[in-house]
Amino acid sequence: MREDFSPVIEELIAKLKSEKFDMLVRCVPFLGGKTYICYIGQLVDRQSISEHVIKPLVDISLQKVRGIDAEFAVDHMFYVDECHIGDDLNLVKGFLLNGQTVVFFSSDSRYVIVNRKKVENRTVSPPELMYSYRAPRDSFVEDMDTNLSLLRYRIKDDNIRIIKKDVGSRTKTSVAVVYLNDIANQSVVKEVLNKIDGIKVSGVFESGELQGFLSDGKTSLFPKMGIIERSDMAVEKLLEGKVLLLVSGSNLVIQAPIVFAEFVYSCDDRYDNKFFGLFMRLIRYTAIIVSLTITSLYIAVSAFHPDVLPAYYTITFAQMRSRAPVSSFIAVLSLEFILELVREALLRVPVKIGSAIAIVGAIIIGQAATASGIFSPLLLILVSIGFLSTFVIPDFMLSNVLRIVKFLIIIMTGIFGFYGFSIAITFILSVLVSANSFGVPYFAPWAPFNLYDAVRTFIFSRGFSPERQKYMRNQDKMRSPGKKGGQP
Amino acid sequence: MLPKKARIIALTASFSVIFAGCWDSLDINNRDICTAVIADQERGAYSFYAEIANVTAKVQQGGQNGGQGGGGDQGPATYIARGHGESFAETRLSIDNNINKQIFLGAVQALIITENMAKKGILQYAYRIRQSLDYRKTMDVLVTSDRPDNFFSVKPENSSTVGFAINYTLRSLERSGKTFHMSLDDLLQKLASKNPSYLLSSVSVKNGQIMLSGYSVFDGDKDIGFIPYEKAKGTIFLMLGGGGKSKFDYPVMDGEESVTFEVSLKSMKIKADYSMGKVSFTLDMKFTARLLYPSNAVRITSEKLDKIREKLKKQLESEISEALFLSRAYYKCDYFSMSEAFRIAHPGAYKKMIWKDEFVKASFSTNIKVDLKKNYSIDYNPGKEWPY
Structure with missing residues (x-):
């Protein structure tokens, strides 16, 4: 059993320290070895790290336990719900910058990634852009997890799909693509994902920027994607076969595709x-x-x-x-x-x-x-x-x-x-x-004209609109369960 | 070299600039808005009188006096531009010299032709107006026997301009079924038709007010006569036709008492016959007479009712016959457009004949029915229902 770290790990830690992105390193010795706990102070919940990562390590070192390695730490020591083992040292820097805590063991070439990320968030508050006198008042915030929880709280469908991507070579902004797998038009989903993959930019900070990258015509004046601030409206859009894009750090969710008539729609109408x-x-x-x-x-x-x-x-x-x-x-x-x-x-x-x-x-x-x-x-x-x-x-x-x-x-x-x-x-x-x-x-249902959709552009009620908009070409065309073979 | 699409767009854009550029624009406040035109011809010379709205005067009323319209010298609401010349073109040039802004004719409400000019013929003037796109083709074309200056000395009660005053008076009478409308468009159509006979409303100034004095009878482009308004009920019934469009109050005398009815022409069918080379017309006319009020607390019995109905029927028959007589025998022109009814019934014969000659020889018979209606809102004879 090694008492010191391998030179590779020592070099890596020294290099990361020298880059001065404010990485903190805490060393905890134990019998026959030591651990390095590396994290960026501003990005993690330091109290949680102290309590659930460092404290178990210190306790176990006092008990003179030998042979602590990554697997033992994950299985028996860390009181953390999200932690896993990694072995590629090239990824360490990325984990740290993403707010993860990396724990090295002198007795193991592998390391443990602990997710104790902490981002300062505001609480869920009433919408400011899409005011309504009747609709629920919870709106999206800048934290993606909170936004996803707002969505999942309203829709308990196992067909919901959440695909996460990182956008921006430097910012690594998380973007979640959310859709209902059995309703959404798969070609739209594919196009959205392809376009996200094709974005080459150093950073994205707000959903509006992402919208600019995803819009078809770069010179188009009219918006080709919509924004949603209210979670109830977002869920409604999912049910209509739309694809939602949640951007970490933005309180506005993007929806795609969108037609002109939808800009005239307010949730109060429904x-x-x-x-x-x-x-x-x-x-x-x-x-x-x-x-x-x-x-x-x-x-x-x-x-x-x-x-x-x-x-x-x-x-x-x-x-x-x-x-x-x-x-x-x-x-x-x-x-x-x-x-x-x-x-x-x-x-x-x-x-x-x-x-x-x-x-x-x-x-x-x-x-x-x-x-x-x-x-x-x-x-x-x-x-x-x-x-x-x-x-x-x-x-x-x-x-x-x-x-x-x-x-x-x-x-x-x-x-x-x-x-x-x-x-x-x-x-x-x-x-x-x-x-x-x-x-x-974009001008559907007026051009190309579809009477069914056109009527419902003005007057809508689920009672007399069993079918979803035809122009969306959804997989499941029925909105109301039990009618014409539609799914609930 | 530009691609074809770009060339087409460039060409279209250039034409747009050339033909519809901003140099065509002239704000409405920079134009003299004309509301009435009087055309006169005397001793071989023409005169135009244009009533121009003084828009600045109105602003002073509303703006500086808090919109109440009172106080201060606001100046007249209109002013008159006069032009004289040997020809229409010269007269117009003269009028243009008298005003300081480009004239706007789109607001002309009344085009009044003096009797002097109308008797000499209005064809040339009608052609002149026809080619002008500035006039509204819906404006009234009228005739007057008064001097043009008489009109502009009037202070109309229902409007600030003479043009609008005439328009309001005529529209009001027309809506209540007491006259018919003859627009510039109608006049131009009549002049272009095979039988250009028509009536134009005639206005005059009486007691300081402008009023409808009757109808000038035109044969072709010349004024050949006049029907006073007081004697034109039959003519108006025939001009407006059925459907209750025309309505007049008729007091029917029964001894010393009278009962007043509102009479409207419910339906009118014209049957044209042609036999033995003679044109004849049968007019089936159904009138509705609604009892309005009696002269005193008269007891209307069924006998009295029949008597009244008969009297009213005779009165209507007399007026209709007189109107037809005036058209056929006195003025010898078909301004009721009987030719239309005949042409539809006998197209072959119509083609071969000279209508004007046949029309004066035509015979007319009228078949008039009067349906008396009770005014349900008033019980004139308590204790007994009417009609019995």
């Missing part, structure tokens, strides 16, 4: 009366159209085609603009720009200052601008309606895109009138209908 859900979706679709077009239409009507207005309104329109010093195009652009400034400022400042900015914005835009006649009162009303409409869209990823697209339509309309407006709308629609998300047409 929990509440289906007719109220229909009403709200109609409001949201209207809001999308209004937010995109209302100010462009103002330009088209006031500067190019006043004939489209009833005659009386033409005069009212002209009266409201009679003191405006700039053209309607410039006025719209300026006002939209001011609102974007206010919005951005409100996002970047503390909440207490935010209210002050809102007041200043309201006074400057609402009072001074109309009193001085720089902007027509009608334009202010229309811009405000457009601004409010963007907040009605439940998913901020879509509303952010619409903010950009709105400027495109405004500029095209400002240059070409209704002609430009039509070109811009046609362009946007053609982009939407030609896009796809992991093989699923």
Whole structure:
């Protein structure tokens, strides 16, 4: 039995110490040998290490026990649920950086990896992005294990699959791919996994970054993957055959694939009366159209085609603009720009200052601008309606895109009138209908059209929707158990 | 060399820029919004009168006075641009010289042609308007026997502009079934048809207010006569046809008492016959007469009812016959479009004949029925139901 470590291990420990990534080494001698307990202090639960790893080692050394090796330690000493034996010294550094504790024995060439990782987490808290008045209030946090536990607490299906991958050559960020094996389209799962494997980057910190790598078109404006903050919604998506991606360190889960219509969906639509859900979706679709077009239409009507207005309104329109010093195009652009400034400022400042900015914005835009006649009162009303409409869209990823697209339509309309407006709308629609998300047409169920799914885009209840969305091409197409051979 | 797709896109984009660029844009507040046009012709010269909305004056009312519209000198709501010339083009040029912004004709509510001009013919002017895309084809085309300046001296009660005042008055009468609508589009269609006979509403200023005075009868493009509004009930019934679109109140005298009915034409069927080279029409007209109110607490018995019905029927027959007589015999033009009914019934004969000649020789017979309806909300004769 060796009393000293082999030179290889001694060299390895010396090398790791010299690299100065703050590795701590605790040496515990025992009869006829010694152990090295190596870990990074910031990444482990040091109290647990002391209690469940070091204390048993010290106790056993006092009992003069001989022949302590890796196998003996795992079987009879460490009070730890997750520990295993390793023998490849090249992996030691990776284990340490991942928050594991590595225990070397002078009497054994192998070592023990003990998982006593500790990451500072916040507790599960109510969602901030996907607010709902009816849905459960537990939302995802930055810790992946907590997020997975939230999922598994809601779904007790043995078909759930969790595939973990490390992304980032330096950060080694854990990414969990979660799906239901008997529902999800396997080609989507395969594509997601392949894309994750193909990511070559030094680090990923947030699910949004991963989303960027996984999206099909690198120049695509519209989001091809959705985000989920609520665990109940995530489970619902699993049941619909989606693939979820949980990223360690991110409180937002990514879902794939996604279609445009799903951005208009809020979980309240499902929990509440289906007719109220229909009403709200109609409001949201209207809001999308209004937010995109209302100010462009103002330009088209006031500067190019006043004939489209009833005659009386033409005069009212002209009266409201009679003191405006700039053209309607410039006025719209300026006002939209001011609102974007206010919005951005409100996002970047503390909440207490935010209210002050809102007041200043309201006074400057609402009072001074109309009193001085720089902007027509009608334009202010229309811009405000457009601004409010963007907040009605439940998913901020879509509303952010619409903010950009709105400027495109405004500029095209400002240059070409209704002609430009039509070109811009046609362009946007053609982009939407030609896009796809992991093989699923992005504008489904409208293009390609499917009546069953299209109806349920507006009015949904599990009672009359026994089948899952057809455009998803799931393995199990039935949502309701016992109907047309569907599985529970 | 660009690829084919790129060339097509570039070409399309260039055309867009050339034909629909921002240089076409002109904000509405930088245009003179015209709400009414009067066209006159006198002693061989033309005159145009354009009523322009003064949008700045309105803003002063609403803006500086807190939207209440009171106080301060806000100036008139409209001003009149006048143009005179030997031709329409010259007259228009003259009017353009009198205004300081590009004129916007999309808000014109009434195009009024003076009787002087209408009698000489409106074809050239109609052609001129037809080629202009600026006018709304739904606007009213009217005739007046008044001087144009009379209109613009009026302060309308129901609107700030003469154009809108006329439009509101006519729409109000039209909705209550008391006149029919003749738009610019209708006029252009009539002028292009084989039998261009039609009626245009005639407006005049009376007691400082603009009102519908009757209908000018046009044969082709010329004004050949006038039907006063007070005597035009039969004409309006025939113009609007069945379906209850036309409604008039009829007081029916019975001795010293009278009972007032609201009469509407429920259905009208025109049967056209052609035999022995003679055109004849039979008009089956079913009226509904709803009892509105009696002159006093009169007891309406079944005998009285039959008497009243008969009187009302005769009154209606007389008005319809008079309207038909005016069209066929007096003005000799088919503004009720009887030719349509005849053409559908006898297409072969219609093709061969000169309709105008045959129409004046045509005979008309009317078959009028009146259905009296009780006003259920009022019991005029307590103790006894009506009708009995």
